[in-house]
Structure formats: structure tokens, C-alpha cells
Amino acid sequence: MSARKPRSVANPLESAITTPSERILRECHSLYVDDQNGLVKIASSLGVRLLPPRKKIIVMIMGNHSAGKSSFINWYVEEHIQKTGVAIETQGFTFITSGRKRESLTGNATLHLYPHFRPLLEFKGLMDYLSAEISTSKQKKFSLVTFLDTPGLVDGDMIYPFDVNSAITWLGEQADLIFVFFDPMGQALCKRTLNIVEKLSDKCGDKLLFYLSKADEAGKETDRQRVMMQIVQELCRRPGLNKCGFEMPTIYIPNPQKPSRCVNQIDGVCQTIEKTINQAVQKTLDQLEKDCDLICSTISSRLEQDRAEVTYKKTAHLYSFLCGALGVFLPALFILSFIVNTFSKEQLDELLGEGLTRTLTVFSGVVMYLWEWIPEDGQVVFVIIFGAFCYLLLFLAKYFAGQGNKTLTKKEKRMITEYNDYIQDVVKTKKGKLYEWYLQQCAAEYDL
Numbered sequence: 090m091s092a093r094k095p096r097s098v099a100n101p102l103e104s105a106i107t108t109p110s111e112r113i114l115r116e117c118h119s120l121y122v123d124d125q126n127g128l129v130k131i132a133s134s135l136g137v138r139l140l141p142p143r144k145k146i147i148v149m150i151m152g153n154h155s156a157g158k159s160s161f162i163n164w165y166v167e168e169h170i171q172k173t174g175v176a177i178e179t180q181g182f183t184f185i186t187s188g189r190k191r192e193s194l195t196g197n198a199t200l201h202l203y204p205h206f207r208p209l210l211e212f213k214g215l216m217d218y219l220s221a222e223i224s225t226s227k228q229k230k231f232s233l234v235t236f237l238d239t240p241g242l243v244d245g246d247m248i249y250p251f252d253v254n255s256a257i258t259w260l261g262e263q264a265d266l267i268f269v270f271f272d273p274m275g276q277a278l279c280k281r282t283l284n285i286v287e288k289l290s291d292k293c294g295d296k297l298l299f300y301l302s303k304a305d306e307a308g309k310e311t312d313r314q315r316v317m318m319q320i321v322q323e324l325c326r327r328p329g330l331n332k333c334g335f336e337m338p339t340i341y342i343p344n345p346q347k348p349s350r351c352v353n354q355i356d357g358v359c360q361t362i363e364k365t366i367n368q369a370v371q372k373t374l375d376q377l378e379k380d381c382d383l384i385c386s387t388i389s390s391r392l393e394q395d396r397a398e399v400t401y402k403k404t405a406h407l408y409s410f411l412c413g414a415l416g417v418f419l420p421a422l423f424i425l426s427f428i429v430n431t432f433s434k435e436q437l438d439e440l441l442g443e444g445l446t447r448t449l450t451v452f453s454g455v456v457m458y459l460w461e462w463i464p465e466d467g468q469v470v471f472v473i474i475f476g477a478f479c480y481l482l483l484f485l486a487k488y489f490a491g492q493g494n495k496t497l498t499k500k501e502k503r504m505i506t507e508y509n510d511y512i513q514d515v516v517k518t519k520k521g522k523l524y525e526w527y528l529q530q531c532a533a534e535y536d537l
């Protein structure tokens with residue numbers, strides 16, 4: 090029996106299929122989420138919150154009911170994932186993404202997969218209309234794209250089970266690209282679509298792209314031109330959208346059974362997606378650099394602060410020691426002087442020896458001299474004040490001892506220094522390599 094080769098994650102077949110962009114994004118992501126040395130974990134130990142970068146871009150497709158949104162996604166993925174048809178098929182939001190195994194997820198599972206989208210919970214009633222479809226397809230750039238299919242929009246009496254306008258607007262803000270599909274049939278000028286587009290263009294106009302979908306159904310070239318003019322005019326009439334000069338490529342799903350002479354710019358859509366992926370790779374690498382710098386500067390300021398804290402604490406401890414020593418020494422000397430005074434010189438010589446006796450008698454003499462100098466009726470007051478003064482000294486000693494914030498332990502200091510080294514030596518080097526790789530890929534693409 091021949092032994093089978095063990096399956097490894099990075100088998101040559103898989104690395105041949107994955108594109109450089111995909112690998113760069115994946116490696117960046119793992120630099121953030123690594124269990125041991127992940128940047129998210131390092132940053133959080135320093136009190137800094139980092140979000141791991143996304144591994145894919147999000148393309149939201151919106152438009153009228155029956156504009157061909159779901160059909161476009163199926164065409165891109167080359168698999169019949171989304172139901173299509175003239176009936177209102179897509180009532181909710183569906184994430185369509187690639188994975189190891191074909192799966193359909195419910196709302197809660199979808200949020201688990203996309204934690205960035207947890208705020209969707211605040212849209213009442215939406216959870217029942219949220220789902221995800223995972224496909225094993227690797228067609229085109231699908232392994233780097235998550236499509237977001239949105240409810241078909243219609244005007245009039247249609248009641249949506251949630252606030253569809255705000256939900257689409259919010260999701261559009263999260264997306265990297267927003268495609269708005271207008272179809273040439275009567276529905277083209279749905280008011281609800283225009284209202285949402287107007288809102289989105291205000292907040293994220295740069296990622297908003299318009300397409301005339303199902304262009305093969307528009308009839309003759311002149312009819313298509315008329316439809317386009319009509320849509321563009323309607324768009325320009327909106328105060329929030331009056332930048333005009335809209336570009337509106339015409340696209341349709343190629344159908345070999347029904348060849349059409351109409352120009353199909355659907356490949357341009359794929360190129361737009363690809364361009365956005367490349368921008369995302371670059372953004373992710375730039376963010377990685379920024380996050381590394383943020384962590385390193387946090388570490389150096391933390392160490393700096395710790396050094397200052399240590400110096401401050403040392404001074405405070407010195408004061409504490411001085412006050413404590415005085416607070417004990419002064420009353421001890423005072424009491425000792427009285428005790429010494431009750432003995433005769435011979436008794437002391439015998440008890441303590443000559444040297445010590447001489448020192449003690451000098452001290453005791455000074456204290457007794459000062460004591461006698463105080464008028465008799467003031468002596469009680471003096472003892473009270475003296476006692477209070479010594480108490481104050483002890484109090485100050487305690488106060489200084491408690492001064493200063495917690496400083497870093499040796500272990501903590503070693504750990505954050507190691508983090509710093511790890512980021513400088515490992516992460517930044519890796520980032521440099523990934524960047525080079527990215528540039529090589531760009532160069533290769535232009536060469537072709």
C-alpha cells in the first residue's frame with residue numbers, strides 16, 4: 090500500500106491558484122490576527138484598538154427590482170447562486186462570497202462571518218432578511234470579492250419589512266464599490282432608487298458607479314440612447330446629484346442563444362472590480378505600516394513615561410525615608426534623654442561603656458538644656474506640639490511612600506521591548522517584501 094502524501098495548507102496547487110493580491114491580503118490579515126504575535130493582540134495589550142483588515146472587497150449592487158442584479162452576480166461567479174426572475178425574488182440582503190464549501194447561512198451566522206456588520210442588528214426586522222451564500226467558485230476575481238445583493242426597489246405600495254432606505258445607505262457606506270443598475274424597462278426611474286442614490290452620492294460619491302443593465306433589451310441603438318438620456322436627465326435633476334457628466338456603461342449578460350449587436354461593457358465592470366482590489370491591497374499595506382508605527386510610538390512613549398515615573402518614584406521614596414527616619418528618631422532621642430538623665434554617670438559607664446556614655450550624655454545634656462529653657466507652664470503644650478509634629482512626619486513618610494503610579498515590571502518591560510523588536514524586524518520586513526511583491530504584480534500586469 091502506498092502512503093498518501095499529507096495534505097498541507099500551502100500545497101503547490103493552491104498557491105498556484107491564489108493570486109499575489111489574495112496572498113498579500115491573506116498574509117496581512119494573519120499578521121493582525123495571529124494568536125501569539127498578532128498586531129491586534131499586541132495593540133490591545135498597550136490599550137490601542139486595531140481592526141484586522143478585510144480579506145476581500147465588498148461590492149454592493151443596488152437598483153430597481155428586476156434590473157439584473159442577481160443575474161450579474163451569478164454571471165460573475167459562474168454559478169447559479171441567486172434566484173432570478175421577474176417576480177420580486179430578492180427581498181433581503183445577501184452576501185455572496187467564496188469559501189471551501191457550498192453553504193447558505195442565516196442572519197446570525199452571517200453576522201458571525203462579518204463582525205464589521207454587527208450594527209445591522211439595529212435595523213428592526215432586518216435579521217430575518219439577511220443571509221449569506223458561500224460558493225466554491227474561483228472564477229474571475231471572486232476569491233477576493235464579496236458581493237452584496239440588495240432588495241429590488243420598487244415605488245408605491247410595496248411594504249418592506251424593515252427600513253430599506255437606511256439599510257441600503259448604511260451598507261453602501263461600508264462597501265468598497267456600489268453599483269447602481271438601471272434597466273431600460275419602465276422601471277428605470279424608480280424614485281426610491283433615486284432617493285437612495287442621492288443620499289449615497291452625498292456620503293460616498295467616489296465609489297458609486299452607474300450601469301445601464303440588460304442593455305440588450307433596450308431595442309435599437311436609438312432607443313437605448315433615449316433611455317440613457319432619460320435616466321441621466323432624471324439623475325441630474327436631483328439637487329444632490331447635479332454634477333452631471335455621468336458615465337453609464339451599457340452592460341448585459343452575454344447570451345450565446347440570443348446574440349446582440351449592442352456594445353457590451355461588462356468586461357469593464359470586471360476591470361473596475363480588479364482595480365478596486367489592487368487599491369485595497371495597497372490601502373491594506375499602507376494601513377499595516379501606519380499600525381506598526383502607531384504600536385512602536387505607543388511603546389516608546391510608554392517606556393519614556395515609565396522612566397519618568399521611576400525617577401519620580403525614587404525621589405518620593407527618598408522623601409518618605411527622610412520623614413520616616415526623623416519621625417522616629419526625634420521622639421526616640423527625646424525619651425532617651427530623660428531616661429539617661431535618671432541614671433548617674435558611674436551607673437551608665439558600667440552599663441554601656443565609656444564611649445557610648447559620653448555621646449549619650451552630650452545629647453541628653455543638649456536636650457535637657459533646651460527642655461529647661463521652655464517655661465514650666467509651656468512644657469505640656471510643647472510635648473503636645475512636638476508629638477503632633479512627629480506624627481505629621483510619619484504621616485508625610487506614608488504619603489510619599491504611596492506616591493507615583495504603577496511602573497512596569499521587569500517582565501512587562503521585556504515584553505514590550507520584544508514587541509517593538511518583533512514589529513521592527515519581522516512585521517516591517519515582511520511588509521516591505523509584500524509591497525515589492527505587489528509592485529512586481531502591477532508591473533507584470535502592465536507589461537502584458
Ligand SMILES: Nc1nc2c(ncn2[C@@H]2O[C@H](COP(=O)(O)OP(=O)(O)O)[C@@H](O)[C@H]2O)c(=O)[nH]1
Pocket residue numbers: 152153154155156157158159160161172173174175178179241302303304305306340341342343
Ligand atoms: N435580456 C437580458 N435579460 C436579463 C439580463 N439580466 C437579467 N435578465 C433577466 O431579468 C430578469 C430579472 O433579473 P434578476 O437578476 O432577477 O434581477 P434583480 O431583481 O435585479 O435581481 C430575469 O428574468 C433575468 O433572466 C440581461 O443582461 N439581459
Ligand SMILES: [Mg+2]
Pocket residue numbers: 158159160171172173178179238241
Ligand atoms: Mg435579485
